[in-house]
Amino acid sequence: MSSPTTAPFGTWTSPITAQRVASGTRPLAAPRIVGNDICWLEGLPADGGRVVVVRAKNGGPGEIVTPAPFNVRSRVHEYGGGAHVVSGDTVYFSHFADKLVYAQRGDAAPQPITHNGLQRHADFELDPARQRLIAVREDHGGGSHEPTNSLVALGLDGADEPVVLASGFDFYAAPRLSPGGRQLAWLCWNHPLMPWNGCELWLADVGADGQLQRPRKLAGSTTESLCQPLWSPRGTLLVVSDRTGWWNLYRVEGETLHPVCPMPAEFGRPQWLFAQAMVGFSGDDEVVATCIEQGVSRLVRIDLRSGELQPIATAFTDLQELRAGPGFVVALAASSSAPEQVVRIDVASGAHRVLARSADDVPDARYLSTPASICYASTGGRVAHAFHYPPHNEDFVPPAGELPPLIVTSHGGPTSMNTSSLRLAIQYWTSRGFAVLDVNYGGSSGFGRAYMDLLKGQWGIVDVDDCVAGARHLAERGLVDPPRMAIRGGSASGFTTLCALAFHDVFKAGASYYGVSDLAGLDADTHKFESRYTSYLVAPPPQRDALYAQRSPLLHTDRLHCPMIFFQGLDDKVVLPAQSEMMVDALKSRGVPVAYLAFEGEGHGFRRLETIQRTLEAELSFYAQVFGFEPADAMAPVEIHG
Numbered sequence: 276m277s278s279p280t281t282a283p284f285g286t287w288t289s290p291i292t293a294q295r296v297a298s299g300t301r302p303l304a305a306p307r308i309v310g311n312d313i314c315w316l317e318g319l320p321a322d323g324g325r326v327v328v329v330r331a332k333n334g335g336p337g338e339i340v341t342p343a344p345f346n347v348r349s350r351v352h353e354y355g356g357g358a359h360v361v362s363g364d365t366v367y368f369s370h371f372a373d374k375l376v377y378a379q380r381g382d383a384a385p386q387p388i389t390h391n392g393l394q395r396h397a398d399f400e401l402d403p404a405r406q407r408l409i410a411v412r413e414d415h416g417g418g419s420h421e422p423t424n425s426l427v428a429l430g431l432d433g434a435d436e437p438v439v440l441a442s443g444f445d446f447y448a449a450p451r452l453s454p455g456g457r458q459l460a461w462l463c464w465n466h467p468l469m470p471w472n473g474c475e476l477w478l479a480d481v482g483a484d485g486q487l488q489r490p491r492k493l494a495g496s497t498t499e500s501l502c503q504p505l506w507s508p509r510g511t512l513l514v515v516s517d518r519t520g521w522w523n524l525y526r527v528e529g530e531t532l533h534p535v536c537p538m539p540a541e542f543g544r545p546q547w548l549f550a551q552a553m554v555g556f557s558g559d560d561e562v563v564a565t566c567i568e569q570g571v572s573r574l575v576r577i578d579l580r581s582g583e584l585q586p587i588a589t590a591f592t593d594l595q596e597l598r599a600g601p602g603f604v605v606a607l608a609a610s611s612s613a614p615e616q617v618v619r620i621d622v623a624s625g626a627h628r629v630l631a632r633s634a635d636d637v638p639d640a641r642y643l644s645t646p647a648s649i650c651y652a653s654t655g656g657r658v659a660h661a662f663h664y665p666p667h668n669e670d671f672v673p674p675a676g677e678l679p680p681l682i683v684t685s686h687g688g689p690t691s692m693n694t695s696s697l698r699l700a701i702q703y704w705t706s707r708g709f710a711v712l713d714v715n716y717g718g719s720s721g722f723g724r725a726y727m728d729l730l731k732g733q734w735g736i737v738d739v740d741d742c743v744a745g746a747r748h749l750a751e752r753g754l755v756d757p758p759r760m761a762i763r764g765g766s767a768s769g770f771t772t773l774c775a776l777a778f779h780d781v782f783k784a785g786a787s788y789y790g791v792s793d794l795a796g797l798d799a800d801t802h803k804f805e806s807r808y809t810s811y812l813v814a815p816p817p818q819r820d821a822l823y824a825q826r827s828p829l830l831h832t833d834r835l836h837c838p839m840i841f842f843q844g845l846d847d848k849v850v851l852p853a854q855s856e857m858m859v860d861a862l863k864s865r866g867v868p869v870a871y872l873a874f875e876g877e878g879h880g881f882r883r884l885e886t887i888q889r890t891l892e893a894e895l896s897f898y899a900q901v902f903g904f905e906p907a908d909a910m911a912p913v914e915i916h917g
Contacts, residue, residue, distance in 0.1 A: 279672045284679040284708030284756075285899065287671040288907040291638050291706045293895075296699045297887035302326070303633050305550065306605040306617050308598050309361045313605050313630060314340075315617045316347055316359065324882025328359055328366050331630050345385055346371035349397035349549070351413045352446075352804040353849055353879070356548025357398035360408065367408055367431075369396055376408070376429060388433030391416065396429070398549040400450045405485050406431045409440065409450045409459065411549065413803075421803040426450050426461060428485060440487050441479070446470070446804070448549060453506045457481055460504040460512055462495075467807030467815065471545040471690055471720070471727070473497040476504060476514055476527075493530050500724075502543040503552055507579075509559050515543040520724045524554060524564065526579065536582045541567040544595070545690045545720050555599025563587070563604050563622055565594035570648070570660060570692060570721045574604075576622060588625045591618075593694040605630070609696030611645055613637070634699060641669040644705035646695045646713070651748040657717055657729070659741035662695050663749065664702075664711040673708065680759035680902055681749060683742050683775075683782070685714040687766035689734060689812065692721040703891060707906070709898075710755050716741035716771075734767075734812035735826040739774045743781050758783060759902045763894070765789055766850060766879065773828035773858070777835050784901045786894050788842045789850045789879060792829040792858045795820075800851045829854075832861040838868035838915065840897045842890050844877030868917040870897055 302318035304326075314330045315337075326347045329337040341347055348371035349355035359368035366379045367388070374392045376399075377385035388408075389396065393416035400409040408429045415422040425442040441447065444463035448470065451460045459481055464474035475495030479487035494516065495501050502522065504514045512527040513535070522543030525532040542553050542564055554564040560579045565572050572594040574587040591608040593615075598605050602622055609615040617631040644667035653659040666679045673679070682704055686693045693713045701711050715721065716738040718730025729737050742762060750757045761784040764772040769790015776785045791797050798809060813819050813826065824830055839862060843855040852873065862869040872893055874886050881887055893913040899906045900915055 279670055281674055282671050283904055284666060284673050284677060285904040286907055287668045287708045289668060289706035290642060291699055291703050293888040293891035296703050296891060297884045300699060301633050303607055303615055303617055303631055306596055306598055307361055308600045308605060314361050320884040337631055340366055349395060351395045351397035351411055353802045354547050355397060357550030360399040360401055362401050367399060388429055398448060400452055402452055402456055404456045411447050449504050451504050454510050462501060467810035469808055471500045472811055473499055474501055476501050493527060494532050502546050503554055507556050507559060517724050535579055536577050536584050541721055553597055555597055557599045557622055563599050565597050567721045570715055589620060593696040611695045611697055614697045642706045643702055651745060653744040654740040659744060660715040661745050662713040664705045666705050666708045666710055668706045678756035679708055679710045681710045681746060681755035683712045683746050683762045685716055685742055685764055685768045685771055687768045689718055689730060689738060689767040690720060692719045712745050714742050714745050731811055732814055735774045738771045742771060742775055743779050746781050761785060776837060777828045777831045783837050785839045789844060789847050791850055792854045794823040794827045801849060829857055835867055838901045840870040843873045845873050845875050846878045849879040863916055866917045868915050870913050870915045
């Protein structure tokens with residue numbers, strides 16, 4: 276092996292190209308066990324991001340089930356999830372383009388079973404005895420400013436109009452039938468709450484006519500979050516609640532919740548998407564679950580009679596979307612050396628088999644940076660969490676004494692979390708000589724309710740402080756070059772990015788992907804699900820008006836002096852394009868260096884191969900021009916105005 280080449284950070288040649296990142300990553304979601312088969316959803320970047328149902332029969336390879344042009348996605352809450360259910364050889368799914376629900380029976384062409392494109396559906400629960408689906412409906416046809424949400428029943432043949440089963444709350448989720456179909460449990464909540472702030476668990480009997488009888492509240496409040504109601508094979512109802520400060524598992528007896536295995540760990544995640552699961556029954560009295568401790572997942576089995584917990588050793592540090600079968604589970608799993616995969620894990624041994632990979636072409640370890648989980652002091656004596664990725668490429672070494680440029684990033688949401696799973700979009704930077712700090716700021720999930728609630732009333736403060744403190748922490752230890760520290764982020768993380776640049780002088784460049792710049796505009800333009808979210812994140816009216824003025828970067832562009840690049844999908848319904856465009860115009864008018872790339876046909880989160888590739892290359896070109904280095908990649912330079 277030849278000796279490594281000496282070259283400045285940022286100029287290193289990497290086999291992890293933007294095209295490889297874009298084309299080599301297929302989004303995976305929603306694994307399901309269907310008899311002896313396993314199904315999941317898979318995104319196809321080369322097909323415009325279309326999502327398909329894939330089925331692996333009897334342990335064989337996965338085969339695409341849903342034909343073009345069908346796109347298995349729901350837009351309920353805009354973020355969707357729970358977009359399909361499989362029964363035998365029939366797939367029921369929501370089609371993204373026309374919002375209708377379709378049934379695809381065997382090899383026959385999909386046929387619609389709903390007929391009103393103004394009504395969106397998600398979180399399907401099959402009710403075979405009554406030949407219907409129970410679903411969450413979001414009705415945009417009422418003529419009001421916001422859609423109406425309810426639980427409805429959809430006939431499997433599509434001949435009859437949907438029947439409303441429950442209504443009156445602003446939001447519904449997780450309708451779950453008991454074995455035999457005699458009872459239905461569900462979650463619901465009202466504005467201004469998000470489900471991870473507070474929601475309620477309800478239960479009703481299902482009458483002979485299919486209507487709900489004796490609906491009653493079992494648990495929940497404005498300060499208790501519940502998720503994942505599920506029934507045991509014998510008809511015992513379980514639910515996850517954070518009433519102790521941690522999302523733990525409870526058994527429902529009458530109208531009382533009994534803890535199953537209390538521990539300082541999270542058995543739930545913020546319910547941005549429908550039909551997420553971290554717990555499944557492996558027997559009448561045993562569940563297999565994935566729990567999160569300090570931001571890292573592990574697999575466990577729990578005896579419901581004794582509460583005894585036994586860990587299951589696996590190769591993974593991030594486990595999501597778990598479904599349990601006899602003696603095994605399927606899940607989305609990843610680690611720092613393996614990107615997200617659909618895996619089948621043997622409960623007894625922990626051995627696993629990969630069914631699908633989000634990236635078939637995993638780079639050689641010589642080009643992969645291994646993240647270190649770090650904690651550091653932030654404002655007010657708080658402790659913040661992050662993953663530090665040092666630059667790594669065994670083909671190169673830097674000139675003596677040179678420190679690497681730093682990119683600080685954080686998750687969107689803002690109620691969410693980053694994990695240490697292998698992401699080529701991070702390795703793209705580290706293999707070129709950048710350090711990356713991936714921040715789980717105060718307000719992140721995965722560290723308990725108290726840590727998540729640090730962001731209550733403090734969005735734009737705590738998250739920003741933790742990103743700034745993380746950059747300073749690395750700089751003070753001589754791990755990065757202070758004059759070459761940048762910050763990037765998308766959506767809520769874009770807001771964090773813009774605030775960090777407007778109200779602090781630590782970063783010398785920034786990249787915003789469909790970031791929030793105007794809080795008042797966000798409230799006025801965003802969709803129903805998040806339309807009151809800022810009541811928690813900032814303040815309820817009328818106190819929020821003054822805080823909006825203080826924290827909205829758009830109103831403080833006079834304080835922005837460093838170069839910025841903005842990326843925006845023109846079909847974004849969550850953060851409208853105006854949020855980016857007004858920032859760009861304001862910076863141009865002041866002569867601040869700025870670049871702007873907008874993409875037709877892209878929404879909130881880029882899905883198309885060509886878009887992902889172009890944004891990565893443009894961002895690299897931007898940093899190269901700002902920080903003064905010559906990238907090794909052959910690519911079209913981005914135009915910076917000002």
